[in-house]
Each structure stands twice: as structure tokens, then as C-alpha cells.
Amino acid sequence: MLVDQPILQIRDLSVRFGRAKIPAVNGVSLTVGAERVGIVGESGSGKSTLGRAVMRLLPPAARIEAATMDFEGAPLLTRSEKAMRGLRGNRMALIMQDPRYSLNPVLTVGKQVAEAATLHQKISRKDAYALAADMLGRVRIADIERTMALYPHQISGGMGQRVMIAMMLLSKPRLVIADEPTSALDVSVRGDVLRLLDELVRENASALLLISHDIRMVAAFCERVLVMYQGRVVETLTKLEDAAHPYTRGLIAAMPDPKRPVSRLQVLDRRAINEAGSAL
Numbered sequence: 001m002l003v004d005q006p007i008l009q010i011r012d013l014s015v016r017f018g019r020a021k022i023p024a025v026n027g028v029s030l031t032v033g034a035e036r037v038g039i040v041g042e043s044g045s046g047k048s049t050l051g052r053a054v055m056r057l058l059p060p061a062a063r064i065e066a067a068t069m070d071f072e073g074a075p076l077l078t079r080s081e082k083a084m085r086g087l088r089g090n091r092m093a094l095i096m097q098d099p100r101y102s103l104n105p106v107l108t109v110g111k112q113v114a115e116a117a118t119l120h121q122k123i124s125r126k127d128a129y130a131l132a133a134d135m136l137g138r139v140r141i142a143d144i145e146r147t148m149a150l151y152p153h154q155i156s157g158g159m160g161q162r163v164m165i166a167m168m169l170l171s172k173p174r175l176v177i178a179d180e181p182t183s184a185l186d187v188s189v190r191g192d193v194l195r196l197l198d199e200l201v202r203e204n205a206s207a208l209l210l211i212s213h214d215i216r217m218v219a220a221f222c223e224r225v226l227v228m229y230q231g232r233v234v235e236t237l238t239k240l241e242d243a244a245h246p247y248t249r250g251l252i253a254a255m256p257d258p259k260r261p262v263s264r265l266q267v268l269d270r271r272a273i274n275e276a277g278s279a280l
């Protein structure tokens, strides 16, 4: 469901690295309101580049061009680096596969969540720690006091994602880009992290872009799924059964369905995909 003004509006976005002939992202258009949108595709299809282009977190060799790339109604591409720094981790947030790279390695978990609290409201150090403890409780961290004293390398990936989400409960981002947020986690905690992400975006009426190669997981979680192939969106789906493009069907067949045992792993038929692609 779209709100009146879209949170993110992209028209004809292309990203090229150096002198590469084929753009990594090639003419992508996307409008996102307060909803969960999945972006799927095989490795190298341009999913992460798309997410990073929105955050303006690509290396200098990347050339980003777009007819429109607006966040909350204002263009992103013309903003200064300083303005972008003000947006990141604040109005827009990125969750990556290994949260330990996003957290500051020299600060304890407690200190960084408390620091996040002081960034968004004027409160004493003591109150910031109390608020940090509250937020860690909300993301269902069991042993809060002990966890607050640990450094990022001492916590598990699942706990790291919870800590990231706790910080976002404080900053209330309007746009959350989650790039393979559960692929490095134990199967047992994947569902928990997705549920917390869902709570976070619902509570703040934010937009979520969930990037993953796991089309089944994304389709189960998101209202809409964009399928990327060689930098382009080849299909947008609201349910997997509607998949018409052979590439999408290949992706579905390549992901084991937990409800149905697979006897043989399907291989993507490149020729059929390319023929369908040129007919688009």
C-alpha cells in the first residue's frame, strides 16, 4: 500500500563501474511507500549495487545516473556528502549480511546503542544506557547487562542483527535497506530477525527493501518482489505462482521448497532466459 508521497521514487537508474560496457544496474524504476519490497536475483544481478546507489555508498569509480532518485520527495543525487552522512543511519539505514562490520569494533554494544540514543534525543548518559537496555530488551536479547559489556566480535551474527535493529528503533529510519540480513545466520534465528525487522518498519511506517537471493523467503515476507537479471528488473511479482519469466522460474526451482523434497537441482537455462529478456 502506498502512502500519498512515496518514500523512495526511482526512475531509470543506471550504475556503471569504471569502463564496464554493461551497467551493473540498467534502467531500473521503482516506487516504494510504507511497504516491504523484495529484490531478488542471482549473484551479480545488481541487487546490492541498487541498494548502495540509493544510500550513495558506492566507490568513486561508480557512475550513477537517474531521471529521478528522490527520498521523501527530495533528490538524492544532488545532495552533498555531508547531507548524505546526515541521512545515513538516521532517516535511511542499511543492514548488511554481517552486522559486525556495521558496528563499531572498539565500542561495547551498550556504549554504541546508548550513543545512538543520545544522537536522537537530549538525555543524560545514565538515561541513554537505560534506554539502550530497554531497546535491547525489545529486540529480545535475553542477558541484557552481559551483552551490553561485550564488543561486536564477541557476539553472534543473530545478536548483531538484533543490536542493529535496536539502534534503528531509536533512530526510526523511513527507509531500511536490508542486504542479505539473514543469510549468515543460523536457520533457527532467521525468522526471529525477520519478525523484528517487520516490527521495526511497521512501527515507523517505513519502507523496507529486502535484498536476497532467496526468492521463496522474500516472497513469503514482502508485499512485492522485483526480480533482477543482468542489472534489469525483469519481473515484479506479488506471489510466486504468477512468475512468468523463465529466469524467475529458474530461481524458484533453484531454491529448495521446505514443503517439497527436491530430487534434482534445477539449472538455469541461459538461452531461454536471454530469449525471454530480449522479448521484454
Ligand SMILES: Nc1ncnc2c1ncn2[C@@H]1O[C@H](COP(=O)(O)OP(=O)(O)OP(=O)(O)O)[C@@H](O)[C@H]1O
Pocket: 017, 024, 041, 042, 043, 044, 045, 046, 047, 048, 049, 050, 059, 061, 213
Ligand atoms: N566495486 C565494484 N567495482 C566494479 N564492479 C563492481 C563493483 N561492485 C559490483 N560490481 C559489479 O556489478 C555487478 C553487480 O554486482 P552486485 O554486487 O550488485 O550484484 P548482486 O546481485 O548484489 O550479487 P551478490 O548476490 O553476489 O551480492 C557485478 O557484475 C559486479 O561484478
